[in-house]
Amino acid sequence: MTVGIGIVGAGFMSRTYAYGIRELVRGARCVAVTGGSRAPALAADFGLVLEPSLDAMLARDDVDVVLLGSPTQVHHEQTLAAARTGRHVFTEKPIAATLPEIDAMIRATREARVLLWVNAVSRWRRGVRMAKELVDSGEIGEIRMVRHTYAFPATGYADPDHWSNQPGAGSPFLDQGAHCNDLIRWSVGADAVTAYARYANYTQTVPDGQSAMIPTPSRTG
Ligand SMILES: NC(=O)c1ccc[n+]([C@@H]2O[C@H](COP(=O)([O-])OP(=O)(O)OC[C@H]3O[C@@H](n4cnc5c(N)ncnc54)[C@H](OP(=O)(O)O)[C@@H]3O)[C@@H](O)[C@H]2O)c1
Structure with missing residues (x-):
């Protein structure tokens, strides 16, 4: 078929x-x-x-x-x-x-x-797969903290009229953060307990939603 x-x-x-x-x-x-x-x-x-x-x-x-x-x-x-x-x-x-x-x-x-x-396209990237193999094999040991650094050439996304800047799309942060969130959860096999993020825009045009603070309460108190 x-x-x-x-x-x-x-x-x-x-x-x-x-x-x-x-x-x-x-x-x-x-x-x-x-x-x-x-x-x-x-x-x-x-x-x-x-x-x-x-x-x-x-x-x-x-x-x-x-x-x-x-x-x-x-x-x-x-x-x-x-x-x-x-x-x-x-x-x-x-x-x-x-x-x-x-x-x-x-x-x-x-x-x-x-x-x-x-x-979940990012899971196929070579470096990411290598990291997951190290986690799965136990070579890294117990995972207590993950730092994920991600840069994105937001060429079209810097246009205020681009769909990602329209109501209902979330924001450019959601658009790219989805990759980071997926990779962290997938590579470690667990949900985050506490999260902290920094997000910056280095282009000249800064539409709404291109900077963010992400306070996430700790589930452990
Ligand atoms: N996995 C990844 O690595 C990755 C990378 C990029 C994007 N994405 C995601 O993929 C999606 C599309 O992004 P893209 O970069 O491909 O955007 P894009 O190049 O702007 O393509 C979007 C397409 O949808 C069309 N469109 C607009 N409104 C529509 C509607 N109501 N119904 C059906 N089609 C409509 C657009 O029309 P026009 O031709 O008239 O513009 C365009 O052809 C987004 O959710 C984005 O977050 C994922």
């Missing part, structure tokens, strides 16, 4: 998926794309059907999985729509910007008995 994938959004990540699935994945293929001004070009470049809307994509009988490469603020509603039609969902991180939205996405996909998966 070949799993049919419908891509939502046609930007950086959607194009990365279209290429990666075509070149590397056996047993699955991208069949259609919808969403965004770049969708016609993505469809043409990868031989996909260009659908005018998510509803039109969900009406297809060759789409088993909906792959969300769309802006974070629409992951919630698009996941609910996909679940309503019995489609599995693979979404980009962050899954959504608020816990109520995330809970609703988990509930909807569970009730529909479909899978919901969030991309």
Whole structure:
């Protein structure tokens, strides 16, 4: 059986998926794309059907999985729509910007008995995998503190009109912090008890949300 994938959004990540699935994945293929001004070009470049809307994509009988490469603020509603039609969902991180939205996405996909998966791309980086191997082998010993340093060339994200700076997207901090949080929890195999973070922007333009203080109460008191 070949799993049919419908891509939502046609930007950086959607194009990365279209290429990666075509070149590397056996047993699955991208069949259609919808969403965004770049969708016609993505469809043409990868031989996909260009659908005018998510509803039109969900009406297809060759789409088993909906792959969300769309802006974070629409992951919630698009996941609910996909679940309503019995489609599995693979979404980009962050899954959504608020816990109520995330809970609703988990509930909807569970009730529909479909899978919901969030991309965890950073787990495939070589240095990260080496660190996890050291943790898993016991070479490091008991983990009491993790320091994760992360730098991101926020070229498009520095534009105040970029989707990541719009209401509902969370913030650029959420957008990139999702990687850090995932890596810490995955490499150590535990949730944080206490967290402290510093976050800085080194570009000339500083839209809202590009600086943050993260006070997290200690669960040990
Ligand atoms: N895992 C990673 O390393 C990684 C890296 C980058 C981004 N991401 C995540 O991936 C998602 C997309 O980011 P990106 O960098 O690919 O952004 P992007 O390049 O701006 O692509 C977003 C695409 O979605 C389209 N779009 C806008 N509103 C839409 C809607 N309501 N429904 C469907 N499509 C819509 C855009 O249309 P236009 O073509 O008209 O702009 C664009 O084609 C975000 O959640 C982001 O956090 C993850």
